[in-house]
Amino acid sequence: MPPVEYAVAVEQYLAAAAGLGEGSRRVYRIALATWAWALAGRTPPSDGGRRRAEPPVLPLALLDDPRAAARLRAAVLARAAVAEPRTLRRELSVLRGAVGWWRARGWLAGDPLAGLALPEPVAGPDGATALTERQARLVLALPATLRDQVCWHLVYESGAPIERILALDVGDVAGPGRTGRGRAAGLGWGPGTERLLPLHLLSRTGGPLLLTDRRAPAAVPARDRCPLTGRGRLSYRRAAEVFAAATRGLDPAGRGWTLRQLRLAGR
Known part of the structure; x- marks a missing residue:
């Protein structure tokens, strides 16, 4: 039987992930909890508060909800405004890995990350994205x-x-x-x-x-x-x-x- 709660599915994924040290599991857990706030349509706490806060309790099936893809896209844009590009890539990669693992076990029917790409980085000497x-x-x-x-x-x-x-x-x-x-x-x-x-x-x-x-x-x-x-x-x-x-x-x-x-x- 697939787990009902997202948090339980996260723990099962982390327990099965080979080669992860305790520090890496902690980082993965924080990243996956961050996406839980987005799936619930809520803004995650910032920095240290994000690590200490209890993420919302939600069903794993919410990832199969038609609104999940749009919520995750909005969350990626919001994280891009405050997170270093490497951090955002890592956090999104963690979620992709978990979703792939859950789908392989038949716990999810679809892939809410399909077609989701990172926004273009803010950079460039032409000043096109500079503040006035x-x-x-x-x-x-x-x-x-x-x-x-x-x-x-x-x-x-x-x-x-x-x-x-x-x-x-x-x-x-x-x-x-x-x-x-x-x-x-x-x-x-x-x-x-x-x-x-x-x-x-x-x-x-x-x-x-x-x-x-x-x-x-x-x-x-x-x-x-x-x-x-x-x-x-x-x-x-x-x-x-x-x-x-x-x-x-x-x-x-x-x-x-x-x-x-x-x-x-x-x-």
Whole structure:
């Protein structure tokens, strides 16, 4: 007999998946729980909240509902606005693997992922998808934490890849002037970042430039945690989620903008 509940089917799939370590099973479980929120027509919690929240209880047969494909397409578009492309590809691949396994056992009749493709990435030197100058100004004027203001100004004023900015440490940007050192060598920024950095770095002498809101797990390497507070390095996913949530009210589509669009606006 096929399992009735989606969550039970998830656990049976994970139990049968050969070669998965406990850490990978945890990642797979979080990804599959995320899609459960979409199937229920609800928005999943963000980042850490997504890991702790109990996903909605729903029947596995909901994947055979005619509305499932449209809900998953909408969820993919919503995740694309806040998740790194590699993360979204991995999460969708996890769901494809589970759906294929369930279909092979006759638990599902159809494939709600048939024809589902990832949206085109936001990138390109032509600026076609960049925010306008006015939109960028509105973003930089938003009320936000000092960390997020530093992040957004650096993205906009330096034009550096977001991944490079998140990899910076305090020592790479500390000191006078508008240029970096170490991993920030060759990186320049404008007056907004120059004004914010001293406030952001007050009393800090080392560790990641941009930190999470809570202490990092014990397994996080020392180079990715603050020696004073124990907080971890800000991840791409969390930075993107925060930015999308902050700009949702400015975006006519109501989805929120991406950090890549802000970066292109500053070029």
